[in-house]
Amino acid sequence: DQQVKQNSPSLSVQEGRISILNCDYTNSMFDYFLWYKKYPAEGPTFLISISSIKDKNEDGRFTVFLNKSAKHLSLHIVPSQPGDSAVYFCAASAGNNNDMRFGAGTRLTVKP
Amino acid sequence: NAGVTQTPKFRILKIGQSMTLQCTQDMNHNYMYWYRQDPGMGLKLIYYSVGAGITDKGEVPNGYNVSRSTTEDFPLRLELAAPSQTSVYFCASSYGQDPNYGYTFGSGTRLTVV
Numbered sequence: 349d350q351q352v353k354q355n356s357p358s359l360s361v362q363e364g365r366i367s368i369l370n371c372d373y374t375n376s377m378f379d380y381f382l383w384y385k386k387y388p389a390e391g392p393t394f395l396i397s398i399s400s401i402k403d404k405n406e407d408g409r410f411t412v413f414l415n416k417s418a419k420h421l422s423l424h425i426v427p428s429q430p431g432d433s434a435v436y437f438c439a440a441s442a443g444n445n446n447d448m449r450f451g452a453g454t455r456l457t458v459k460p
Numbered sequence: 461n462a463g464v465t466q467t468p469k470f471r472i473l474k475i476g477q478s479m480t481l482q483c484t485q486d487m488n489h490n491y492m493y494w495y496r497q498d499p500g501m502g503l504k505l506i507y508y509s510v511g512a513g514i515t516d517k518g519e520v521p522n523g524y525n526v527s528r529s530t531t532e533d534f535p536l537r538l539e540l541a542a543p544s545q546t547s548v549y550f551c552a553s554s555y556g557q558d559p560n561y562g563y564t565f566g567s568g569t570r571l572t573v574v
Binding site for chain 2 (some may be wrong): 350352354357380382384389390391392393394397399437441443446447448449450451452453
């Protein structure tokens with residue numbers, strides 16, 4: 349039962365352009381959403397989060413948008429840099445940290 | 461500041477063997493988690509702990525056991541390894557129940573069962 353879906357396994361963008369990573373969820377009880385970034389041979393690292401009471405959260409080059417009616421969120425990276433090349437996981441939880449569900453990840457490649 | 465440390469990084473097991481994946485954190489986090497990641501899939505929660513002496517099952521607990529005797533350590537035990545347990549295992553910790561804290565992950569253990 350894949351409650352969090354990242355339908356694009358990979359994305360390639362040019363350095364300096366915008367990267368948009370998408371995530372869909374099915375469980376309407378989810379009220380907190382997070383993005384993690386993972387480099388090869390490392391564990392995921394927390395990037396940015398958003399609660400369901402907001403529709404946008406920004407942190408430097410990273411912005412997460414939440415559309416609750418569509419059960420969709422997206423991560424925007426502007427401008428994209430080669431160092432952003434990694435796998436990005438979307439995650440969602442329903443009120444606590446004990447049952448966070450993860451998507452399968454999107455591999456982002458930023459070309460110089 | 462070591463964060464979350466997992467050992468070993470790689471392991472090959474034969475079917476039916478047992479092993480313990482070690483996880484320790486030095487951030488005094490109460491919450492700890494074990495996830496597995498299969499190719500093309502998201503991370504799935506195996507077990508979690510909200511504090512020393514307290515553990516609970518996650519989404520995919522069958523074939524695994526855990527213990528939490530200290531705040532720092534949260535080992536994952538595989539009994540009678542099966543090929544279906546071939547995966548990458550991640551241990552994580554968090555400060556509290558508020559998801560705003562996010563998780564701190566270890567670098568993973570790649571396990572192959574042959």
